[in-house]
Amino acid sequence: MIDATLKNAKILIVDDQQANIDILTGLLEAKGFTNYLITTDPRKVVELYEEFQPDLLLLDLQMPHLTGFQIMIQLKVLVPENSYFPILVLTADATKESKMKALANGASDFLTKPFDLLEVELRIKNLLKTRYLHQQLENQNQILEERVKERTAQLEKLNKELKIAKDKAEEMNRVKNYFLSNMSHELRTSLISVLGFAELLQQELTNPEHVEFINHIIEGGKRLNNTLTNILELTKLEVADSFISLKPYNLAEEIEVRVKSFLPMAQSKRLFLKTEIGERNLKANIDSELFGKALYNLVNNAVKFTKEGGIFVTLNYEEKENCGWAVIKVIDTGIGIPKENLDKIFSEFRQSSEGNSRSHEGTGLGLTITKRIVELMKGTIEVESEVGKGSTFIIRIPAIPETSQIKERVLEKTKNTKTQITTLKEEEVKKILIVEDNASNRLFMKLCLSGLFRIIEAEDGITGITIASQEHADLILMDINLGRGLDGIQTMHEIRKIPGYMNVPIIAVTAYALFTDRNRFLSEGFDEYLAKPFKKDELLNLVKTCLEKQKNVKQF
Numbered sequence: 001m002i003d004a005t006l007k008n009a010k011i012l013i014v015d016d017q018q019a020n021i022d023i024l025t026g027l028l029e030a031k032g033f034t035n036y037l038i039t040t041d042p043r044k045v046v047e048l049y050e051e052f053q054p055d056l057l058l059l060d061l062q063m064p065h066l067t068g069f070q071i072m073i074q075l076k077v078l079v080p081e082n083s084y085f086p087i088l089v090l091t092a093d094a095t096k097e098s099k100m101k102a103l104a105n106g107a108s109d110f111l112t113k114p115f116d117l118l119e120v121e122l123r124i125k126n127l128l129k130t131r132y133l134h135q136q137l138e139n140q141n142q143i144l145e146e147r148v149k150e151r152t153a154q155l156e157k158l159n160k161e162l163k164i165a166k167d168k169a170e171e172m173n174r175v176k177n178y179f180l181s182n183m184s185h186e187l188r189t190s191l192i193s194v195l196g197f198a199e200l201l202q203q204e205l206t207n208p209e210h211v212e213f214i215n216h217i218i219e220g221g222k223r224l225n226n227t228l229t230n231i232l233e234l235t236k237l238e239v240a241d242s243f244i245s246l247k248p249y250n251l252a253e254e255i256e257v258r259v260k261s262f263l264p265m266a267q268s269k270r271l272f273l274k275t276e277i278g279e280r281n282l283k284a285n286i287d288s289e290l291f292g293k294a295l296y297n298l299v300n301n302a303v304k305f306t307k308e309g310g311i312f313v314t315l316n317y318e319e320k321e322n323c324g325w326a327v328i329k330v331i332d333t334g335i336g337i338p339k340e341n342l343d344k345i346f347s348e349f350r351q352s353s354e355g356n357s358r359s360h361e362g363t364g365l366g367l368t369i370t371k372r373i374v375e376l377m378k379g380t381i382e383v384e385s386e387v388g389k390g391s392t393f394i395i396r397i398p399a400i401p402e403t404s405q406i407k408e409r410v411l412e413k414t415k416n417t418k419t420q421i422t423t424l425k426e427e428e429v430k431k432i433l434i435v436e437d438n439a440s441n442r443l444f445m446k447l448c449l450s451g452l453f454r455i456i457e458a459e460d461g462i463t464g465i466t467i468a469s470q471e472h473a474d475l476i477l478m479d480i481n482l483g484r485g486l487d488g489i490q491t492m493h494e495i496r497k498i499p500g501y502m503n504v505p506i507i508a509v510t511a512y513a514l515f516t517d518r519n520r521f522l523s524e525g526f527d528e529y530l531a532k533p534f535k536k537d538e539l540l541n542l543v544k545t546c547l548e549k550q551k552n553v554k555q556f
Contacts, residue, residue: 010052011057012038023117056127059072061091062091086131092112109127202214202215202218244290246286265300291377294373311333318396335388336386429453431456434455434477453543460486461486465498480512528545
């Protein structure tokens with residue numbers, strides 16, 4: 001297929017000696033090349049090139065009017081920059097200077113006269129084949145460029161549509177927030193008057209019938225106020241990432257204080273309300289206010305939907321999926337939830353009983369709000385229920401393990417971790433431990449540092465502590481958000497407790513990049529801070545600087 005294509009290639013022959021041209025044309029015709037053009041006048045080459053568009057030029061060097069060197073200089077302007085146009089120089093000038101000059105000016109190959117016709121044939125075929133392959137590559141590149149242009153146009157169109165949709169959604173969200181804020185102000189202002197004057201009348205009226213009317217007004221006003229509060233809370237939680245504050249809290253204390261406030265409500269229905277705390281020192285990173293709201297919703301529902309028996313609120317510690325969890329259960333002996341309704345109770349405005357015949361009041365937002373709050377605290381919520389027997393809502397939040405628990409998990413990890421053994425001497429290569437839960441980020445940092453340092457990787461805090469205890473690292477790159485389990489700050493503090501790590505540089509490598517974050521992490525005990533995304537040189541320079549500082553400290 002290629003040979004047939006090569007036989008159709010266009011060849012331009014330029015030589016002032018007709019005898020030389022006759023030899024070359026005879027060779028071409030004998031080998032099946034018939035698509036050629038000849039000239040003995042070098043001044044016509046540019047014109048012939050533009051008209052004929054040859055695939056190969058056979059060019060003499062020493063000619064009257066224009067030399068082959070001058071012709072090559074003229075053609076440089078005409079040949080497209082990214083294309084391949086082969087020139088085979090056939091000349092009687094056998095000097096090395098001429099050969100080097102010809103190749104420098106654009107010649108692809110160089111033969112001296114008298115030449116071997118078999119060699120000329122092979123050189124011609126090789127140059128034409130290279131030209132053919134280049135053209136195929138150019139065609140493919142052109143096709144790819146067209147496809148890229150088409151795809152780019154599609155993506156640009158899609159991006160414009162997405163931007164329009166995003167802007168529209170943001171505008172709708174602004175309108176919604178403005179509307180809700182405005183309604184909150186208007187409704188709350190009105191409710192102050194309704195509830196306030198109703199309570200004053202409740203104290204003044206003596207007619208039992210009138211008192212009953214006022215009681216209904218107050219009850220309805222409170223219900224409307226609760227509905228408004230739930231709607232506004234759900235709206236606020238949509239942007240909770242901007243204000244949520246997760247800090248370590250003792251969960252037993254948080255639960256006991258908040259559950260105690262429900263005792264009067266439970267006692268009024270002759271229900272028991274008990275807490276069973278299995279772990280009194282269990283801590284977790286929570287937003288205390290939001291946590292209280294989530295617990296309020298669950299306990300309030302439990303009391304609301306329970307007629308006999310009572311409610312248990314329990315707290316225990318659980319190991320699951322290589323992570324320690326604080327498990328909070330709200331267990332009631334209430335009416336229960338049908339199995340077919342379990343999947344929808346966490347959805348907005350959904351309840352177990354719906355429609356005109358629903359059996360309970362409310363907006364159906366309480367559990368939606370609770371689920372959103374739990375997820376903001378990196379936890380999960382699920383429900384188990386049986387009609388007529390009661391329901392159990394289970395919240396799992398990543399726990400902050402105690403030192404003893406960390407040691408147990410490190411020991412367990414150590415049993416299952418094979419220490420890598422290196423034959424390199426410690427003074428020959430520095431070891432860097434990368435603690436990062438994102439595999440792509442680990443790979444990027446590894447590629448940045450490979451060849452200069454020995455890299456050890458850990459995908460979570462416990463693994464990082466385990467490896468650090470097994471094999472001494474000279475420097476540690478520590479991600480902050482390590483997913484579930486220990487975060488980077490906790491992991492750093494635990495590694496500092498390992499002998500030999502008090503002065504080892506630990507760099508916080510994190511996506512927390514607000515202007516206050518650097519000082520926050522340095523104050524926690526990190527030696528340096530690097531915000532994501534970063535460039536290879538930034539990482540490399542920071543690592544080298546920290547190691548150099550450590551070296552100077554040791555020498556001092």
